[in-house]
Amino acid sequence: MQINSPAFKENARIALHDVNLQKALGNLKAGFPTKRAAAVARMPEFEQLRDEGTALKNHILENLDIYLEQFEENVVKNGGHVHWCRTSKDACKTILDICKEVDAKTVTKGKSMVSEEINLNDYLEKNGVEPIETDLGEYILQLRGDHPSHIIAPAIHLNLEDVSDIFHEKHHRPKSSDPAVLMQEAREMLRQKFASADVGITGANFFVAETGSTIIVTNEGNGDLTQTLPKTHIVVTSIEKVVPTLEDMTLFLRLLARSATGQEFTVYNTLSTGPRRAGDQDGPENFHVVLVDNGRSEMVGSEFQEMLRCIRCSACMNHCPVYGAVGGHSYGWVYPGPMGSVLTPKMIGIENAGLLPNASTFCGKCESVCPVRIPLPKLMRHWREDEFSRHLSPKAVRWGLGGWAFFAKRPALYRILSSSSNLFLRLAAGKKGRIKKLPLASGWTNWRDMPAPSGKTFMQQYKSGKKD
Amino acid sequence: MQSSQKPIQVGLFVTCLVDMFRPSIGFATIKLLESAGCQVEVPEAQTCCGQPAFNSGDKKTTQEIARQTIQAFDGYQYVVGPSGSCIGMLHYYVDLFDEDDPWKARAESLKSRAFEITSFLTDVLNFDQVLASYEGHATYHDSCSGLRQLGIKQQPRKLLAKVAGLELSEMEEAETCCGFGGTFCVKYADISNRMVENKSTYIQDSGATTLLGGDLGCLLNMAGKLKREGHNIEARHIVEVLAGMTDEPAIGEAAYSLGKPL
Ligand code: SF4
Numbered sequence: 001m002q003i004n005s006p007a008f009k010e011n012a013r014i015a016l017h018d019v020n021l022q023k024a025l026g027n028l029k030a031g032f033p034t035k036r037a038a039a040v041a042r043m044p045e046f047e048q049l050r051d052e053g054t055a056l057k058n059h060i061l062e063n064l065d066i067y068l069e070q071f072e073e074n075v076v077k078n079g080g081h082v083h084w085c086r087t088s089k090d091a092c093k094t095i096l097d098i099c100k101e102v103d104a105k106t107v108t109k110g111k112s113m114v115s116e117e118i119n120l121n122d123y124l125e126k127n128g129v130e131p132i133e134t135d136l137g138e139y140i141l142q143l144r145g146d147h148p149s150h151i152i153a154p155a156i157h158l159n160l161e162d163v164s165d166i167f168h169e170k171h172h173r174p175k176s177s178d179p180a181v182l183m184q185e186a187r188e189m190l191r192q193k194f195a196s197a198d199v200g201i202t203g204a205n206f207f208v209a210e211t212g213s214t215i216i217v218t219n220e221g222n223g224d225l226t227q228t229l230p231k232t233h234i235v236v237t238s239i240e241k242v243v244p245t246l247e248d249m250t251l252f253l254r255l256l257a258r259s260a261t262g263q264e265f266t267v268y269n270t271l272s273t274g275p276r277r278a279g280d281q282d283g284p285e286n287f288h289v290v291l292v293d294n295g296r297s298e299m300v301g302s303e304f305q306e307m308l309r310c311i312r313c314s315a316c317m318n319h320c321p322v323y324g325a326v327g328g329h330s331y332g333w334v335y336p337g338p339m340g341s342v343l344t345p346k347m348i349g350i351e352n353a354g355l356l357p358n359a360s361t362f363c364g365k366c367e368s369v370c371p372v373r374i375p376l377p378k379l380m381r382h383w384r385e386d387e388f389s390r391h392l393s394p395k396a397v398r399w400g401l402g403g404w405a406f407f408a409k410r411p412a413l414y415r416i417l418s419s420s421s422n423l424f425l426r427l428a429a430g431k432k433g434r435i436k437k438l439p440l441a442s443g444w445t446n447w448r449d450m451p452a453p454s455g456k457t458f459m460q461q462y463k464s465g466k467k468d
Numbered sequence: 469m470q471s472s473q474k475p476i477q478v479g480l481f482v483t484c485l486v487d488m489f490r491p492s493i494g495f496a497t498i499k500l501l502e503s504a505g506c507q508v509e510v511p512e513a514q515t516c517c518g519q520p521a522f523n524s525g526d527k528k529t530t531q532e533i534a535r536q537t538i539q540a541f542d543g544y545q546y547v548v549g550p551s552g553s554c555i556g557m558l559h560y561y562v563d564l565f566d567e568d569d570p571w572k573a574r575a576e577s578l579k580s581r582a583f584e585i586t587s588f589l590t591d592v593l594n595f596d597q598v599l600a601s602y603e604g605h606a607t608y609h610d611s612c613s614g615l616r617q618l619g620i621k622q623q624p625r626k627l628l629a630k631v632a633g634l635e636l637s638e639m640e641e642a643e644t645c646c647g648f649g650g651t652f653c654v655k656y657a658d659i660s661n662r663m664v665e666n667k668s669t670y671i672q673d674s675g676a677t678t679l680l681g682g683d684l685g686c687l688l689n690m691a692g693k694l695k696r697e698g699h700n701i702e703a704r705h706i707v708e709v710l711a712g713m714t715d716e717p718a719i720g721e722a723a724y725s726l727g728k729p730l
Contacts, residue, residue: 388526
């Protein structure tokens with residue numbers, strides 16, 4: 001996916017005026033957060049579950065190498081292969097090589113954000129392999145030449161009419177705006193592809209060290225067809241998704257479903273453990289797991305380690321008022337919202353993504369819903385510190401801050417400044433009690449009035465003995 | 469609190485916005501504290517809690533301001549301020565210093581003594597002798613830091629329930645950020661605007677004619693928006709109502725002091 005994060009501000013401005021998008025975002029807000037709240041209310045021990053999930057993730061991250069090696073050992077024991085890939089490019093190349101080995105023309109794909117992260121579709125296409133997205137949302141996006149704007153509901157930025165339009169255009173069928181008809185259409189189009197694909201690629205929500213299994217959770221069942229029908233199944237996933245045991249996995253599945261969609265459990269939870277064995281009814285002949293690092297091992301032991309607890313539930317973006325206002329595409333890369341504002345700078349560089357960790361009021365709602373208690377505002381602040389110490393923050397910010405700090409550190413001078421600014425603002429407001437236009441604060445007064453000080457400063461009044 | 473007891477020593481953290489924009493909040497806080505049996509002083513060496521530097525990633529300046537504030541409030545039994553956000557910032561000071569830095573312990577001490585006003589009255593003093601009355605229909609906005617960092621939710625409502633004549637209706641999304649966020653409202657003005665626009669709708673939908681809150685920053689933002697949109701809804705800080713000091717115009721309404729010598 002193209003990096004468009006440096007244009008965050010322009011993207012946001014466009015998004016704020018996009019009527020269709022705003023309608024779609026309104027639906028999101030009314031949907032997931034309400035369902036999550038209901039699911040949490042039904043489960044009094046949810047907070048305890050969050051603590052357990054957080055502690056378990058911390059334990060995993062401290063022993064990451066051990067669990068990853070154990071996983072590999074068990075995959076091999078089951079007859080599968082594990083490929084370790086440090087960069088996006090390594091991962092893409094590894095996947096292409098596997099496809100070439102079996103002479104694949106087409107691959108079906110389940111939904112996977114990691115494959116977006118490594119830009120897999122483009123790479124495969126350029127090298128003569130046609131990828132076909134099978135998740136309904138991803139399928140729609142692929143038809144449109146579009147990208148996900150949300151990590152679990154990739155096409156959340158679209159409305160029914162958008163889908164109806166693109167289906168009509170690409171399927172050459174009569175136009176319909178009945179969701180059931182559209183769904184059936186997509187099903188028919190995909191059925192053939194499922195049957196003829198040479199390779200199926202899925203992501204993994206988790207993978208289990210003790211058994212060498214990977215798991216995907218979906219509500220559509222498309223993932224099952226993707227991974228069982230073709231001869232070769234490739235799982236592409238990232239290293240931090242390992243869990244020690246099947247039981248540990250169930251803890252995260254419970255956290256994930258409730259936090260994401262407010263379900264007790266997702267509809268399909270499908271485990272893959274190696275290739276088809278003698279006597280198996282179905283399943284692939286070859287089973288490959290491509291483990292992507294892409295900067296993650298660098299995060300271990302760093303101030304960003306906590307970010308690796310993320311289980312990609314999307315609760316943070318579903319609840320973020322900034323995401324709710326501007327949508328996922330504004331963030332300009334794969335991972336949007338608060339989690340993306342921490343992760344994206346790590347992956348594409350703070351020089352490219354500095355606007356993201358700054359686009360937060362630190363309201364803390366994201367942290368308050370994160371199932372694994374990632375302190376997202378704190379981590380965004382780390383990025384701001386990093387920017388500041390490397391002199392990457394905009395000059396206006398640095399100068400403004402410098403000027404303010406000079407006075408804030410000198411109480412006596414500060415009093416002089418505050419009382420003269422106070423007088424200035426009162427004079428500017430005249431009798432109205434508010435200012436409609438203040439050139440130095442146009443960011444404020446373009447949109448709202450600036451209430452004027454209601455009298456001399458507190459300190460002035462207090463010192464002169466006025467107590468009420 | 470009974471007057472026979474030794475008064476509780478409180479240092480008032482005014483906050484820079486209250487100092488500059490709405491001194492009455494400071495005086496109302498003092499009045500409330502005194503009626504709860506506290507002896508209040510206002511240390512002169514205070515300026516701002518340091519949030520602008522902290523949230524901009526300027527750790528060094530934040531530390532300098534933290535040390536200044538810690539020193540200014542040394543020796544007070546309690547430090548109280550009319551803002552969850554600024555008191556929350558005082559709590560963050562602990563994270564600024566390394567374990568072996570002597571300032572760490574002093575920051576810990578400040579944290580244990582620093583309270584937002586409604587939480588101090590309710591959680592620490594168990595005070596419920598609110599004698600004020602306010603004829604009006606109000607709704608309360610939960611500001612982010614107070615709510616999520618300091619756990620302030622019931623405290624203001626408990627106190628408001630004691631105010632004679634006041635009717636309180638909850639707005640939808642009372643816990644959603646108003647888009648102020650310190651420098652955010654200037655750096656990302658149009659996103660901030662959308663957030664406060666939404667907030668304005670929720671406030672109107674509640675049917676209230678008064679908007680109350682515990683943080684002046686958020687109140688300036690919401691009042692500024694309500695005024696720009698032309699709504700007849702007054703915005704006030706909760707302590708003005710609790711202290712019975714509501715005779716002066718609401719936030720952003722005609723400035724009373726211009727009639728008086730400046
Ligand atoms: S950061 Fe937390 S809330 Fe956001 S996607 Fe990850 S696990 Fe979910």
